[in-house]
């Protein structure tokens with residue numbers, strides 16, 4: 001989808017091609033793209049000359065002679081082509097403006113979400129859909145933006161910035177870029193954003209857009225603005241589309257999450273979330289995760305255990321039925337199931353396919369239930385691919401000898417250790433943890449570590 005910089009680039013390119021030229025005829029191949037009166041559109045534009053092009057947000061305004069204003073929005077796939085009569089017209093041509101110099105301006109749109117609307121100088125700015133478009137960052141001051149943001153207290157800041165009534169011109173790419181540069185977590189509720197942070201957001205939004213306009217807009221996927229306009233800005237993006245690559249600031253792998261359904265890339269270390277946080281405690285079997293979780297509970301955090309949730313799941317008939325079918329058994333027999341999955345990797349996978357989706361559902365439900373921080377002990381966080389559900393990951397690490405001692409004290413054997421270790425992946429993913437607690441000293445020391453994290457989380 002073209003964003004503001006691309007639309008600005010197209011505007012500039014078109015200015016050099018069509019200003020001063022007269023429309024001699026129009027082929028309307030897809031009338032549904034025209035949202036104003038069709039006959040009027042066909043008839044009024046003939047013999048009119050393009051005088052200038054302006055832009056507001058992602059709307060283009062073609063100002064023509066006789067005070068006509070032709071409004072266009074490219075939406076998802078709209079693009080322009082400027083062609084000599086002998087050139088082959090490429091596919092998805094929807095509207096063709098034949099010009100008096102023998103060339104044609106062709107509007108192409110494979111998905112046909114774009115639109116045209118014919119208005120005039122007196123009325124076009126008062127059209128409802130135009131009035132709704134907020135000011136661009138270039139024309140907003142921080143107090144105005146701050147007031148606009150504050151109207152959406154409980155909404156995530158990313159969603160607020162995508163709202164074109166709050167501020168126009170930032171789409172998915174540039175909101176991610178702006179928030180990364182502003183060190184603000186995209187899922188932070190708007191009510192936590194300060195005036196000082198609003199200033200930073202505004203400054204970065206302007207910088208990001210200006211850099212993109214300068215580079216001629218970025219080209220994404222099938223989008224190509226106009227034949228000879230190429231985008232180079234994409235190479236300058238810091239986070240967008242770079243999940244799992246090292247953060248340009250701190251080198252921690254960038255994370256991907258959905259904010260109100262929109263794919264979002266961010267750094268969980270550089271962009272710490274304010275307000276409520278969802279915290280995962282993970283680590284190897286027998287590392288002391290439960291002890292750490294307990295200490296968080298002593299500090300008045302809501303705590304849960306994914307193992308306990310899985311136990312609950314085993315009580316549900318739907319889950320039981322699926323497991324019985326999978327293992328070909330009549331009653332749930334844990335010893336049998338455990339033995340079966342230890343021996344058969346495929347069965348283990350299938351069992352997880354039964355358990356992990358409802359486990360994630362239940363965790364999301366817990367998140368929705370609380371307004372304060374929630375801590376969940378999730379031993380197989382990475383195996384279940386749940387790392388992106390949490391704002392903060394706390395890893396608990398322990399020396400091998402000490403871990404064996406813990407396990408033997410509890411289980412009287414090391415039988416389960418190998419199975420759990422082979423599915424844990426914790427040691428390979430240490431760099432994705434926001435905090436690592438070393439559980440190699442006494443409990444007092446463990447408490448000190450937890451208090452340090454608490455202090456950091458409550459900032």
Ligand SMILES: [Zn+2]
Nearest residue numbers: 247250267270
């Ligand atoms: Zn970072």
